[in-house]
Amino acid sequence: xxxxxxxxxxxxxxxxxxxxxxxxxxxxxxxxxxxxxxxxxxxxxxxxxxxxxxxxxxxxxxxxxxxxxxxxxxxxxxxxxxxxxxxxxxxxxxxxxxxxxxxxxxxxxxxxxxxxxxxxxxxxxxxxxxxxxxxxxxxxxxxxxxxxxxxxxxxxxxxxxxxxxxxxxxxxxxxxxxxxxxxxxxxxxxxxxxxxxxxxxxxxxxxxxxxxxxxxxxxxxxxxxxxxxxxxxxxxxxxxxxxxxxxxxxxxxxxxxxxxxxxxxxxxxxxxxxxxxxxxxxxxxxxxxxxxxxxxxxxxxxxxxxxxxxxxxxxxxxxxxxxxxxxxxxxxxx
Amino acid sequence: xxxxxxxxxxxxxxxxxxxxxxxxxxxxxxxxxxxxxxxxxxxxxxxxxxxxxxxxxxxxxxxxxxxxxxxxxxxxxxxxxxxxxxxxxxxxxxxxxxxxxxxxxxxxxxxxxxxxxxxxxxxxxxxxxxxxxxxxxxxxxxxxxxxxxxxxxxxxxxxxxxxxxxxxxxxxxxxxxxxxxxxxxxxxxxxxxxxxxxxxxxxxxxxxxxxxxxxxxxxxxxxxxxxxxxxxxxxxxxxxxxxxxxxxxxxxxxxxxxxxxxxxxxxxxxxxxxxxxxxxxxxxxxxxxxxxxxxxxxxxxxxxxxxxxxxxxxxxxxxxxxxxxxxxxxxxxxxxxxxxxxxxxxxxxxxxxxxxxxxxxxxxxxxxxxxxxxx
Numbered sequence: 001x002x003x004x005x006x007x008x009x010x011x012x013x014x015x016x017x018x019x020x021x022x023x024x025x026x027x028x029x030x031x032x033x034x035x036x037x038x039x040x041x042x043x044x045x046x047x048x049x050x051x052x053x054x055x056x057x058x059x060x061x062x063x064x065x066x067x068x069x070x071x072x073x074x075x076x077x078x079x080x081x082x083x084x085x086x087x088x089x090x091x092x093x094x095x096x097x098x099x100x101x102x103x104x105x106x107x108x109x110x111x112x113x114x115x116x117x118x119x120x121x122x123x124x125x126x127x128x129x130x131x132x133x134x135x136x137x138x139x140x141x142x143x144x145x146x147x148x149x150x151x152x153x154x155x156x157x158x159x160x161x162x163x164x165x166x167x168x169x170x171x172x173x174x175x176x177x178x179x180x181x182x183x184x185x186x187x188x189x190x191x192x193x194x195x196x197x198x199x200x201x202x203x204x205x206x207x208x209x210x211x212x213x214x215x216x217x218x219x220x221x222x223x224x225x226x227x228x229x230x231x232x233x234x235x236x237x238x239x240x241x242x243x244x245x246x247x248x249x250x251x252x253x254x255x256x257x258x259x260x261x262x263x264x265x266x267x268x269x270x271x272x273x274x275x276x277x278x279x280x281x282x283x284x285x286x287x288x289x290x291x292x293x294x295x296x297x298x299x300x301x302x303x304x305x306x307x308x309x310x311x312x313x314x315x316x317x318x319x320x321x322x323x324x325x326x327x328x329x330x331x332x333x334x
Numbered sequence: 335x336x337x338x339x340x341x342x343x344x345x346x347x348x349x350x351x352x353x354x355x356x357x358x359x360x361x362x363x364x365x366x367x368x369x370x371x372x373x374x375x376x377x378x379x380x381x382x383x384x385x386x387x388x389x390x391x392x393x394x395x396x397x398x399x400x401x402x403x404x405x406x407x408x409x410x411x412x413x414x415x416x417x418x419x420x421x422x423x424x425x426x427x428x429x430x431x432x433x434x435x436x437x438x439x440x441x442x443x444x445x446x447x448x449x450x451x452x453x454x455x456x457x458x459x460x461x462x463x464x465x466x467x468x469x470x471x472x473x474x475x476x477x478x479x480x481x482x483x484x485x486x487x488x489x490x491x492x493x494x495x496x497x498x499x500x501x502x503x504x505x506x507x508x509x510x511x512x513x514x515x516x517x518x519x520x521x522x523x524x525x526x527x528x529x530x531x532x533x534x535x536x537x538x539x540x541x542x543x544x545x546x547x548x549x550x551x552x553x554x555x556x557x558x559x560x561x562x563x564x565x566x567x568x569x570x571x572x573x574x575x576x577x578x579x580x581x582x583x584x585x586x587x588x589x590x591x592x593x594x595x596x597x598x599x600x601x602x603x604x605x606x607x608x609x610x611x612x613x614x615x616x617x618x619x620x621x622x623x624x625x626x627x628x629x630x631x632x633x634x635x636x637x638x639x640x641x642x643x644x645x646x647x648x649x650x651x652x653x654x655x656x657x658x659x660x661x662x663x664x665x666x667x668x669x670x671x672x673x674x675x676x677x678x679x680x681x682x683x684x685x686x687x688x689x690x691x692x693x694x695x696x697x698x699x700x701x702x703x704x705x706x707x708x709x
Binding site: 240242261266275 | 358359360589591592594623624626627631638639645649650652653654655657658668688689690
């Protein structure tokens with residue numbers, strides 16, 4: 001293995017806002033859910049935030065679709081707790097406006113007329129401004145005693161292609177609105193997202209395209225002075241072949257005679273077509289192993305800590321989520 | 335469970351438009367390109383409209399850059415009897431062309447130079463979808479092609495491209511912008527008064543947030559755009575009708591994964607609701623078992639060999655076979671869940687290629703796998 005697995009660094013452990021991104025189809029929502037569980041270990045309270053409006057958290061934890069409020073979705077041994085928030089952009093806008101203007105019940109009517117949809121269309125960045133603003137509010141919220149309400153906040157964020165734009169939208173919009181409420185809020189959001197309190201984790205599979213996007217995203221994050229956290233290798237499948245056999249097998253050179261002899265030694269006398277099938281499967285396996293090896297080498301270039309999660313053959317249900325969280329904790333996630 | 339017969343579909347002279355849709359990352363673009371290659375080699379004069387192909391796939395089709403018109407695919411070892419052209423959608427140029435066509439030169443200049451137009455035409459989330467449909471309409475109107483194959487944008491949700499024209503229409507509709515920028519009319523009956531009063535506040539709030547300049551630009555844009563509006567609507571309606579016509583077929587592409595199949599389900603339901611012609615579901619990148627040997631038997635034998643310290647190659651082969659059986663079972667379970675909910679939808683399975691595809695041979699191989707389901 002060429003990726004140095006250094007797990008969770010001190011620096012990442014200090015972060016309170018964990019942003020989880022990744023190419024579509026890499027399982028970033030699942031990873032975000034597992035990360036929230038892992039961080040809640042030891043009696044901590046964690047908020048898991050969903051911003052893309054697809055109710056993925058509800059499916060993940062097998063609950064009813066979430067309303068726009070912070071709902072408890074899981075507990076962990078030692079008194080830990082995960083709450084989830086599904087941010088509804090329209091509700092967030094009303095909430096935001098209510099902070100500065102008294103719209104009264106007419107707000108609901110405006111909503112029905114599509115005025116808010118229109119406003120967010122007019123300024124596409126507005127949606128992201130509201131989302132990051134809400135996230136910041138959750139991260140910095142304190143109780144009566146001045147303690148943070150949440151020990152950590154995990155965000156199931158937009159995919160790698162949009163992540164920098166999403167996180168830096170407030171900066172872009174702040175230039176548009178030089179006065180008014182947005183200005184006052186934006187400074188705080190920019191400061192939080194660019195500080196050591198925030199880590200941006202990137203989920204990838206060991207495949208060519210997701211890895212390339214991950215490497216590109218790291219470059220973009222660095223360029224925008226945002227902090228990449230860990231690479232999370234998701235759905236890692238086992239390698240079965242002895243290392244010395246991989247190259248030959250990937251080239252289609254599998255010694256069928258030797259395989260057959262071995263099978264006979266194990267008491268399996270198989271028909272020719274079955275042995276041929278096994279050989280074909282072996283070649284495909286070897287090609288995949290090689291591709292994964294190349295992917296690891298490419299990832300090693302970005303030099304970030306990495307966490308590995310094994311592929312769960314039976315799919316992801318709430319129980320499997322705990323399993324993934326446990327694997328994270330074992331690799332140092334805290 | 336019925337089988338999706340891709341060859342019958344592309345050979346049928348009545349099939350004029352094939353739309354490949356599905357959520358992001360399922361191999362939609364590659365599937366569209368593979369079907370195009372196959373159709374061309376089976377004698378149809380084919381064009382494929384891709385949206386955002388991976389660089390190497392684009393190269394496989396001889397597309398080095400965005401070109402807003404189809405270009406004949408000229409690659410060594412590829413001499414289809416029907417002919418194949420390909421293009422990549424240039425969203426901005428398609429929009430520009432549309433404005434110019436509808437507005438006349440003077441007003442077009444005014445619209446094209448408006449800052450708000452630049453925002454709408456490059457970063458509004460539905461623009462790409464809308465322009466893909468616009469381009470499809472144009473290609474269909476040309477009448478040059480036997481078969482047009484369209485890839486759909488890599489949206490968050492597979493449904494976006496059906497909704498985009500409507501959303502963009504709402505955004506460009508003058509009604510809202512007038513409410514935000516025009517003077518608030520007093521009077522009228524109770525609720526309206528309250529609402530317009532709130533609109534005044536709301537307009538103030540919005541202009542504080544998005545900036546007064548942006549609102550002013552938007553207002554100027556909408557005024558300049560006003561006259562063109564009917565034309566835009568009319569075209570969107572025509573494309574919608576084209577999608578519903580009998581010459582069109584939708585192919586939904588999904589990976590054998592829960593999320594992708596869930597999206598595929600939504601999509602199938604939506605197509606039914608809109609009476610749009612669904613040809614079937616392509617389950618892409620499956621891992622069928624290639625050797626008939628029960629997993630339990632393979633694992634027991636592997637354990638024997640490992641305990642005896644013998645034949646490491648054979649035990650590795652047995653274990654990777656057991657992994658594959660488990661993977662194939664999961665995929666089958668997920669697909670079964672889909673077919674239970676949608677028993678009438680025809681299916682084709684495409685076994686995964688060992689490596690990424692980036693040339694015509696690879697596309698041809700996928701086409702063979704795709705058609706292989708029917709034999």
